[in-house]
Amino acid sequence: MALSYIPPIRDMQFVLHEMYGAVDALAQLPPYAELDRDTFNAVLEEAGKFAAEVVAPTNAVGDLQGCTLDVASHSVKTPDGFKEAYRQYIEAGWPALAADPAYGGQGLPFVLNQSCYEMLNSANQAWTMYPGLSHGAYxxxxxxxxxxxxxxxxxxxxxxxxxxxxxxxxxxxxxxLGLLRTKAEPQADGSYRITGNKIFISAGEHDLAENIVHLVLARLPDAPAGSKGISLFVVSKFRLNDDGSLGERNPVFCTGLEHKMGIHGNATAQLAFDGAIGHLVGEPHRGLAAMFVMMNGARLGVGNQSLGLTEIAFQNALAYAKERLQMRSLSGPKAPEQPADPIIVHPDVRHQLLAAKAWAEGGRMLGSYCGLLLDQARSHPDEAARVAAAAQLALLTPVVKAFLTDNGLAATIGCQQVFGGHGYIHETGMEQLVRDARINLIYEGTNAVQALDLLGRKVMGDQGKALTQFGKTIAGWAADYAREPKMAEFLLPLQDLGERLTELTQAIAAKAQRNPEEIGVAAVDYLRVVGHLSFGWLWARAAQVAQAAIAAGSTDPFYSAKLETARFYFARLLPEVETAFRRLQANSASLMKTSHALA
Known part of the structure; x- marks a missing residue:
């Protein structure tokens, strides 16, 4: 029994078209003024087919075979099928989807590109990391x-x-990164010789493409200590001739592959730079700021990776739960013609399934919302609109990374649990999803680092301005539907959470003035609360759209399913914030004054 995958095109269209009016919103941006819904949908459909038919078949074999390093040549062979899938990927033009037409790109919006990447991540996260990192370098x-x-x-x-x-x-x-030691020595021709060792470099060496472009952080000889002394360099696997063709091998070599818990199909390389020729990107000593373009995009991408895994885990657990027979329903047989009922009748199984569904669909809403913000921050003709979109995106980026990956691991474990013992063995594919999902909580700064970024930099760093504006956005939307009786079950808890978050933020700020450790103590729980505020708002929006469709006469069960999932989220997932609030009220001494317990 292998994993199966059906691209969630209908739900993507609901989020992008019915919730956000993405095509109309993008039409306000000059680069996308001519984009229409048919084009949008056609791209989603074709990307779904490619993910399901070309990439998904490589997933299990990639996990089983992994990557192989030839120590003598420093070359890496990827698993069977990876290279052929990548060849089809570039022949179909997928890498160019959201790239600048000035360099051969198709110039389509980031939010559409992210939807396509979600499906690729469901199909095979390890494979998708090769083109995903390439887009970040771009x-x-x-x-x-x-x-x-x-x-x-x-x-x-x-x-x-x-x-x-x-x-x-x-x-x-x-x-x-302020501790890094890799050196960059200036050369007479304006280039630099890069010397040092890097580890955990995803897609650092492989056989999918003829050349690999490394974006490398290193220090110039006159660099000040710490993070203010870091510069960014581009180092090509092969040196480039004057005409742009590939020349001699640059001395940057793979010296080892990490033996990992998951994502076996991606080559996580140890790289040695032995005087490799590179070129400065941006200003000297400003490399960290330049690299953050890639890192922030990667944080959204990592959240998207867990979203993809959550979706495929849910799909397979749901199918299994409908077929697997085990015991009888507590309220009496539901399949009397069978020797036992399918396990989907049992409360805990339903809880695991609905939780995964709510995390997946909520993650899709938040990821797409942030994708639109990124497009607006880049391309809106009004400067004030660009600044506002960028500020809200900066606030929500650590939430996308940490909240979606926390939820993704919980969802894949829950879906594995639905399979019982069959979830623990290799053949069903569920244990691979758990192993693959685990790294996403660590990538691009652990989730605790994301929480510190949110609370310390994005909230306290600007005196709560971005968070306040996000709260006003939510309150403004809620006010439009405050008179609709059917929305009360969603709006009242949302309003309550918003008010409590405001009070909580003020309380943490006051405590942090007396003891800076309070930020670190509060950060992880605080991010969970902000994540639920975001999900609560978006699930309320989804419920409103579904109710409007039903009121207009639609009998499509899709809308009823959306309402049921929204109610499940508010009743059984949102209450997690109560535990977070209790912990946030606790004295920090119970954590920080524990010298004997951790001796």
Missing amino acids: EALHAHGSDALKQRYLPKLTSGEWTGTMCLTEPHCGTD
Whole structure:
């Protein structure tokens, strides 16, 4: 019994068209003024077919085979089928979907690209990380590269002929990049020789493409200590000739592959830079700011990875629960013609399934909302609108990364539980989803780091302005439906949560003035509360759209299902905030004054 996958096109269309009016919203942005719904839907349909028919069949074999390093040549072979799937990917033009037409791209919006990537992540996260990281390298060079670097690298990254990586982590430092030691020595011709070691480099070496473009953080000889002394360099696997063709091998080699819990099909490489020729991207000592273009996009992408895994886990657990017979319903037989009832009649099974469904559909709403914000922040003709969209996106980016990945792991474990013992063995594919999902809580800064970013930088750092504006956005929407009796079950708890979050934020700020540790103590629970505020608002919006459709005469069970899932979320998932509030009220001494307990 292998995993099956049906692209959730109908739900994507509900979110993008019925909830957000994405095509009309994008029409206000000059690059997308001509985009129509038919084009939008056609891209989703074709991406779904590609994910399900071409990429999904590589998932199980990729997990089983993993990647293989030839130590003598420093070359890596990817699992069977990966290279052929990637060849079809670039031949179909998928890498160019949201890239700049100036470099061969199709110029479609980020939010549409993210929807396509969700389906690829469901099909095979390990495979999807190869083109996903390439798009991140493209974004960093597009934002900060010189014209000469853009002309040399972006067309090939856009076409997918070359792939990209981000090289940050070193053996002695992860998130604290101020500790990195990789050196960059200036050369007479304006290039630099990069020397150092990087670890945990996803897609760092492979056989899918003819060249790999590494974005590398390193220090110049005159660099100040700490994060203010980091510069960004582009280092090609092969040096480029004057005409742009590939020349001699650059001395950057894969010295090892990590033996990982999951995502076996992606080559997580140890890379040694032994005087490799590179070129400066952006300004000296400003590399971290330039790399954050890639890192912030990657945070949205990692949330999207867990969304994809949540969706496929739910689909397979639901199908299994409808077929697997086990015991009788507590209220009497539901399938009297069978020797036992299907397990979907049992309360805990239903809870696991509905939780996964609510996390997946809520994650799709939040991810798509942030995708639209990114498109608006880049392309809105009004500067004030661009600034407002960017501020809200910055606030929500750590929420997308941490909340969706926390929920994704919980959902894949819950769906594995639905399978019982069959979920623990390899053949069903469910245990792979759990293993693959686990890394997403660690990638791009652990979820605790995301929580610190949210509370310390995004909320306290601007005195709560962005959070207040987000609250006003929610309150303004809620006011439009306050007189609708059927919306009370959603709006009242949402309003209550918003008011309590405001009080909580003020209380944490007051405590943090006396003891800065309070930020760290509160951060993880605080992010969960903000995540639920976001999901609560979006599930209320989904419920409103569904109710309106039903009131207009629709008999499509899709809308009834949406309402039922919204009610489940408000009744059984949202109450998690009560535990978070209780913990946030506790004295920090119970955590920080524990020298004997942790001796």
